[in-house]
Amino acid sequence: MIPPPAQWLRPASLVAAIVIVTLGHFLTPLNRQIQHDVLVRLYYLPIVLGGLWYGLRGGLGTAGLITLVYLPHVLVVEHGIMTIGYLLEIPILIAVGLLVGLMVDRQEHYRRGLEIQTETLAQSHRELQEQTRLLLEKETQLRRADRLSALGQLSAGLAHEIRNPLGSIKGAVEILQDDYPPGHPKAEFYAILLKEVERLNDVLTNFLSFARPVTPRFAPVDVREILTALEGLISGQARAHRVQIFLSFHVGPSRVMADEMLLKQAFLNIMLNGVEAIPEGGDLAISTRLRPESTAGGRPEWVEVVFDDTGPGIPEEDQGRIFDPFFTTKKDGTGLGLAITHRIIENHHGTIRVMSQRGKGTTFVVALPLEGAIGL
Numbered sequence: 001m002i003p004p005p006a007q008w009l010r011p012a013s014l015v016a017a018i019v020i021v022t023l024g025h026f027l028t029p030l031n032r033q034i035q036h037d038v039l040v041r042l043y044y045l046p047i048v049l050g051g052l053w054y055g056l057r058g059g060l061g062t063a064g065l066i067t068l069v070y071l072p073h074v075l076v077v078e079h080g081i082m083t084i085g086y087l088l089e090i091p092i093l094i095a096v097g098l099l100v101g102l103m104v105d106r107q108e109h110y111r112r113g114l115e116i117q118t119e120t121l122a123q124s125h126r127e128l129q130e131q132t133r134l135l136l137e138k139e140t141q142l143r144r145a146d147r148l149s150a151l152g153q154l155s156a157g158l159a160h161e162i163r164n165p166l167g168s169i170k171g172a173v174e175i176l177q178d179d180y181p182p183g184h185p186k187a188e189f190y191a192i193l194l195k196e197v198e199r200l201n202d203v204l205t206n207f208l209s210f211a212r213p214v215t216p217r218f219a220p221v222d223v224r225e226i227l228t229a230l231e232g233l234i235s236g237q238a239r240a241h242r243v244q245i246f247l248s249f250h251v252g253p254s255r256v257m258a259d260e261m262l263l264k265q266a267f268l269n270i271m272l273n274g275v276e277a278i279p280e281g282g283d284l285a286i287s288t289r290l291r292p293e294s295t296a297g298g299r300p301e302w303v304e305v306v307f308d309d310t311g312p313g314i315p316e317e318d319q320g321r322i323f324d325p326f327f328t329t330k331k332d333g334t335g336l337g338l339a340i341t342h343r344i345i346e347n348h349h350g351t352i353r354v355m356s357q358r359g360k361g362t363t364f365v366v367a368l369p370l371e372g373a374i375g376l
């Protein structure tokens with residue numbers, strides 16, 4: 001194989017320079033002393049170039065080669081009195097090769113040192129950036145956890161205070177309701193009363209699930225089965241909002257270690273939000289897939305559930321807050337659905353992320369480690 005030009009051009013030009021100057025020596029008549037003086041100095045050119053291009057190796061190598069070809073000329077050809085002078089030129093040639101080579105090698109050494117330092121610095125910079133990102137993430141989590149625990153304590157106390165009178169109110173309303181047969185104008189108000197009492201009770205139940213979060217009981221469950229069951233559960237509500245639900249599942253493993261009740265709750269919150277976000281008809285597509293890039297030894301480790309709705313989307317400034325407890329944009333929302341979901345998914349060693357474009361819709365992606373994946 002012919003090496004690229006840059007690789008042989010330099011050594012070839014060094015050899016050519018030495019050959020030309022040496023030929024000059026042999027071909028110039030001995031009495032042209034000035035020409036010989038000039039010629040011997042021309043040897044410095046390849047030596048300096050050799051040193052510059054190849055460091056100490058190049059400088060000394062070129063000087064050695066020149067000594068080899070020049071020495072016979074000095075010794076064999078009769079230079080008379082000048083022989084000593086020409087002989088003395090040889091150590092100087094070698095010294096120049098040595099010096100230039102040493103200097104270039106040293107410079108190269110410094111350059112490499114600098115390069116390594118720059119790389120180390122860049123690496124530290126990257127690490128620092130990553131640490132800062134993690135720190136900010138942790139801070140957000142802490143803030144959320146802080147609010148969750150404050151909420152937990154508060155609601156534990158409140159729930160007990162409110163639940164008992166609520167029970168009495170409900171009982172009393174049910175008794176009073178008997179006085180008015182269905183169709184009586186006042187019966188409607190009792191119905192409203194009962195409905196509102198039940199709604200309050202639901203809110204309390206939600207709060208309580210924060211106050212005393214259940215310890216998850218893990219068992220292998222199939223996410224596809226859970227999603228199919230949930231679709232049936234919300235189909236009525238979806239119809240009311242004229243939302244079409246599409247399910248599409250991947251082929252392959254889809255069992256995760258999970259607490260079925262909790263996982264259902266987590267998925268349900270996301271699905272209900274999707275349905276509620278679509279006021280006048282639209283689609284909610286729910287699909288599963290194996291995360292392709294994370295294959296350990298060819299085996300996928302994560303299953304992802306994608307909830308894709310054609311609702312109005314979430315404004316960018318809200319996207320960082322939707323998982324915070326109490327963040328809601330709904331008139332009668334609690335702002336707890338996604339906070340609960342987030343906590344459940346975290347307890348399942350999973351992740352949840354949201355992508356949304358205003359006017360285009362919202363996508364939630366929940367990733368869960370498959371049963372038997374590393375670490376589980």
Ligand SMILES: Nc1ncnc2c1ncn2[C@@H]1O[C@H](COP(=O)(O)OP(=O)(O)O)[C@@H](O)[C@H]1O
Pocket residue numbers: 269273274277309311312313314322323327328329330332333334335336337338339362
């Ligand atoms: N699919 C969605 N499309 C648009 N907005 C959403 C969606 N899911 C969640 N949100 C926003 O996130 C907020 C918080 O949701 P959530 O925690 O479930 O509380 P809530 O449903 O009680 O408001 C919602 O009020 C809404 O603004």
Ligand SMILES: [Mg+2]
Pocket residue numbers: 269272273336337338
């Ligand atoms: Mg909700």
